[in-house]
Amino acid sequence: MSLYGYKLPALSSLILWALLWEFVGRLGLTFFIPPFSEVMVTLVGLIPTPAFLNALWVTSYAFLAGVFFAIVLGIPIGILMGKNRIVDELLLPWVNIFLSAPLTALVPVLMVLFGFGTKTVIITTALFAIWIIILNARAGVRQINRSLVEMARSFGASPMDAFVKVYFWAALPEILGGVRIGVIRAVKGVIIGQLLISIVGFGALFELYSSQFLMAEFWAVLIVLFGLAFALSEFLAYLERKVSYYAASR
């Protein structure tokens, strides 16, 4: 973006929104929106506190574990579905149902099945992320050029070699796209899990601050969460760009 010939750095539109927030906050219309500057001061004060660091650790742990399982299960299942018609016929309806299902409504069922601990939060997180990862890995494998498959066969590739040296890389642009969207959904999953299942981590902080009307703290934690999710998503988009040079010429 450029303004009067000056090139503006990325995200400079956020400055405008922050100014608007500050202005609305200073008008004092509602306790719900404290000035942006107050939120930022609270944020800086909040970060070193044990409560915050503990919440960050608990949430990160559940989030990373959930994303880990979603990726290590989702990618092979997706590749298998793309390569094998029987597996595809069996699983595709379920994947599509769960992709569009309101998973939040399933959380009570998960609590009955797996209890009220971190395990259930991890499962909820994985369930939010895994379906789109499966679908994208499947789509990636299905679009692999037939002659690449024949090339691997004609030069005597074992099934494992073909999988590791050809199929995975040929599907990688789609797989990374799926992981990026899956990770964003996992952020939702982990917070919903921590709000509904076990009141720990950032979920507990949200619960605490909103019930006591500590709006500056509430917004500060939300901004931290937005920042983390945004950074993650940008990192994965960066990886996607790294492979985009061959995505168009497969």
Add this chain to the structure above:
Amino acid sequence: MQPIEPETRQAVTDSAVSVRNVSKVYGDVQALKDLSLEFPRGELTSLLGPSGCGKTTLLKIIAGLLKPTSGEIEVNGERVTGPGPDRSFVFQDFALLPWASVLRNVAFGLELRGVAKSEREAIAEKYIREVGLAGFEKKFPHQLSGGMRQRVGLARALSVNAQVLLLDEPFSAVDEQTRRKFQEDLLELVKNEKKTFIFVTHSIEEAVYVSDQIAILLPRPSRVSEIIRPSSFRDKSVDNIRRDPEYLDIVDRIWASLRSYVE
């Protein structure tokens, strides 16, 4: 169906590849019917015919990528049951790994056979030079022109040192001038490499220009209608082939027999 001419049969002393009574049925479509053909060792045989005549199907059956419905293929006297190290394939759309450098692409056939990295890269470098791509080892396929990509595909097929090279319309995706250069280089290659080449094309001129033997395939169901062995211009220099009277006669004769099959 016209049988192989007697004098041709005598010339065929040693076959690298034999196709015997091969049929291929897709659903209720008969793609190939009872097709037999011999491929003399060290020569280039073209499979020429109108589109839909099953020439690529036949090539993929020889490669072991497709199974014939009946009949058998022998390479050096051994029956083909699948892909094998005695044959390598050059693809119409190159089939390069877009995420790998020219060097890794050329060495990929050897990589799949478990050849050590330094050894396979030394071999690959030799063939990269041979196809005229020296200096491009570190480039990626998307940085090369279509013609250069096919040179990579050719170098990959050569580097595994298979006795039989199967080329599926290798020059159809490159421009006319590059194509002519390729045809001249191919003649050199056949002369120097002592390999058996099986070459699928739909260009009459190309087939006559590069081949020691041309098998004309006619469609629905596919069968070999004629085998032509040019005699007089094969030893001439590349510049004189296209004005040789026999070259021109054969091109005309093939067109006359194919004309009625072209919509």
